[in-house]
Amino acid sequence: MSEARKTNGAAVPAQKTFDDVFDVVGSFGRYQILIVVFVIIPIILPSGFLAQTSVFFAAVPNYACAAPHNFSWKSGQRYSWYLEDNETAPVLWFQNHTKGQSCHTVRLNATDVELPITWNGTDENVWNNVSLPMKDRITEACSEYRYNRSIYQETIVSEWNLVCSRRYMMIWSYTIFVVGGVIGPLFWGYLADRIGRKKGFYLCAVFQSAATILTGFSPNYVTYMICRLLVGMTSSASYTIPFVLTLEIVGREKRAPLAVVLSFTYSCGCLLFIGMAYFIREWRMLAGVSSLIATVLYIAPFYFFPESPRWLLAKGRYTELEEFLKKVAKINRRPMTMHFASLLPQQVRGVDREDHTKKHSPLDLFRTPNMRIKTLTLMLINTCNKGVSLGLNYYAPLFAQGSPHFTAFLNTSVEFFPYLFAKTAFQRLGRRTSLFLGLFICSMACLGTNVVPSGYAAVVTALTLIAKLCITFTYLNGKLFEDETFPTVIRSEGHSTVSLTSAMLSCGVPWIVISLGDEVKTLPLLVFGSLTIVGSFSTFLLPETVHQRLPQTLEDGEEFGKNMTLKERFRLLPRPKPKPVLAVPEDEEELETLKSPVKESSNRL
Template identity: 35%
Template sequence: MDMDDVLAEIGEWGRYQKLVVWLILLPGVLPCGFHAYDQLFMAAVPPHWCRVPELDPWVQNHMNHVINISIPFENKDGTWKPNECNVYVRNYSTLSKLSGLQQFINVPFDTPTKFCDHGWHFDRSDYISTVVTEWNLVCDKKFYLTLALMLFGVGGLVGNYIFGYVQDSLGRRPAFFIYLAIQCFFGIATAFARDYTTWLIFRIGVGFTVPAILGTPYVLAIELVGTKKRTLCTILINIAYSLALILLAILVWAIRDWRLLALSTTLPFVSFFLFWWALPESPRWLLARGKFQEADKIFRKIARMNKTRLPPNYLTLLKRKYDSDRLLSKKSDTQHYGVLDLFKTPNLCQKTLIITFIWFTNTSVYVGLSYYAPALGGDEFLNFFLAGAVELPTYIFLWPAMDWIGRRWTLCASMIIGGVACLATFLVKNDSEITLALYCIGKMGISSSFVVLPLMASELYPTVVRGLGMSMSSVLGMLGPIFIPLVNYLGGEMLILPLLIMGVLLIAGGISSLLLPETLGQTLPQSLADGEKIGIGCMNLCNTRDQKEENKLKMKSEETAV
């Protein structure tokens, strides 16, 4: 008897699991969604132009006159806009009244310019205050914003790596609250930063918990339910994350001051520490650690709330099962598996490289498109809202698609459709509305593939190296959020360039996915030898439904033989 057998008796998706998932684990997704992207709006760059001290008296009531006589214009993305970093060299001190200001409107063609040396004026119509307006992070300091996003990604890479050890050694429950405490501390501290360096340190601290803090709601939801409900929980967690992006869009639209925004995206989650008394530890983790009495308390609570009964002598049978597993594990300690085992055979090596490349592509493009939403032009709050909202319809067809046409073709189609949509923006680069529509299609595609990939990868890696493979692929995939801000930085000169780069990545990942074998209906490989039996390079158009039926018959015959 194992835990799945126990859940079959006391309820795989009963009242207890539903309450924990809906009231605790799904809300537990919100901190990650909020803190992953609130920095985009804290560091938003409003339209700006050089400040001329002599013209300050006319700025409030005659802004257009001030800009026309002092700021050169430049063609940017097909539109003439005031230069953000240079000012005309003129004798502004002679202007003492409005009539004098008007006579300077006609600027000679050969008027020299210079870099702003008295700061900037910022358009406050969209934002009351951002770190950019407060510390003049524009022009020669513009890269500071990209650097902040890159170091935020580095913090996430390190934090995610450490989180795995914390979650496996201390448990799912303590890991969540440790990272929640770190996130709340640095999130609140962000609001009180007095300079860019301090703000950057606090943001790295927040980044340390992103996306690691998402791990506990995801893993605990999977481990509390039966095997038939794991796909449902995966979809629900992804829906909750998309809703977090939608809620963040509404919040940043309502709060235009970066310090208030930092507090608003953090303080509500302090209340999550009340979950300490309601959030259970994973019974699977407790059993694996030999903490049978603690697991028994949780099982009894599940049975009581689900109005079911525990099997007789179930705890004795569980002890026997897990003691036997530990004994076998000790006997097999002579066979240690490491990362190099993922590359020992050509078959597994190719699958590892392809999965890792696709993981890098998915992470890079998903984060890149989310970062890019405010830069699309038009209403950046609406753009970000749509970036989250368009993910929701994908889950309607994604679930049946994975079971009908298979994991591989679902993954491939999602990435190819998203990639083509991103590349198509080149054809309509001067039409912001069509560009936004194509962007949304690209976001739908990458959102779908991001759900399929982890499932498919877990079905391809053999059990003995599954944890290593998933960990390595996901960690290397997180290199994407470190470098993707550079791609968006390049988009400052050419709006659609980041979309073109991400489109190429998506199509390359989609084509690569066809090199992987279909896993629908396949039994999970246990050993490296089992993994070798699952082929590579099978770019065929075979009917996956027929494959599924064939696999079922094969497994049935094997069970009969046993």
């Protein structure tokens, strides 16, 4: 007899993969919908908060030198000045405020200037008519600063004077958060694979909430940096673990639309935090309120957070897996008959049995040639996605022409447009072609900003919004591509390794955006455009995954996409969905079993 088992004289074909077993109890039904809506969506929202924290905690308000001796600056159209009367001779102080940020003052003896001076707010003849050569104009660095508090009441920049010669400390405050993203993913991914998705996630959530609360109480810059490092360690895992869990509790055909739903939720979290930042302009209060909301969202669904069935299978925890499948079948209104329930232990123990007894590490991703190529390619693509998305998040409010909150709102709002067509694109164009087109158009938009004539700021803004739209599209596609490429037994390590590499390379993003942007505003976009055009063509090294079964073992992962021909490698559209093939009974006993009438109702197994 073929792969079938006898129980009480009846032959039931064995399920060869976990997808087969899961299809029987319902791979997408009421259970999955309830879990996604009431568990996954609430706990993913706070991960969107983290994406915006650096932007508003370390926002740079307009600043200038503070006038000593309680003097007040008089402001013209381009310059501010004050006249200091001392015992020897009057001294006139100037500073240029056209850029909103001034680190120096210019001191002139008032005897060299025609007096009296008219302080009507517009008279600049004093500066323009000064006949002293520039070498006689003494420039002095600011000893104290005054900040424009019309937009931000307080940020770490204004509280600790992270401007001018200390500006690098502000950039490091961005960078340390990204450095945390280098350390965290491998640790949390390892933990989630060892103790389970649920325990791993909630340990991460507790760690994140405590560190975020402590951030708001930081007494100095050093303490703040330590707290931001700890929060950054959780930034990737707080999204990746629920993402992986969701794709592990649904069938193949629902993974693409659910990837869109989860990314949509992430963007909603970003907008929610921007809304909080708009109404709360003091960074300590903003940290406290956002961490409180995140904690509530984490705690509320704790009881209902499920363990991954694929993790239970990989660890050989068959009894728990059987209980999980029975619960899914019941909630999905596909209750099991006693006959099928009696066979369930044999079914789950027969799925991919041989590979799940082995121990795995991230090094397994590089041991065989095909898995190595796919892993390195996914690293490059995720670096494009993460680095450019992060860079555009920083770029928009830092170099905003108007309100930074409104610019951040626009930059995040364009993320919603890909959700309207992503599902259709992923299914019809396939994962690979969708990824190529998104990265290529993003590169053209970024590179195009460098040929826009000066004075057309609106065009530059429009191109950056197009780039953000495209990189959002490829970001959610890339996560799905990773999940469908890495085998189940090492999927979390695969996600963590890719996230680790991209986070490591993204540590330079704040320096690219802020340092290069201070020199030429569009220079960071030139770097992003060059990176994404390389990433776009690397997608042809990957196999198409649409309509394919997830690889379960390392052997499956190595064979998937191996020895592709050039025609297959550059095939733009995926192959049509294969039609289901009915199994042919191999003996009379199995044939009679299939022909026997089903006494239970049609919705029963």
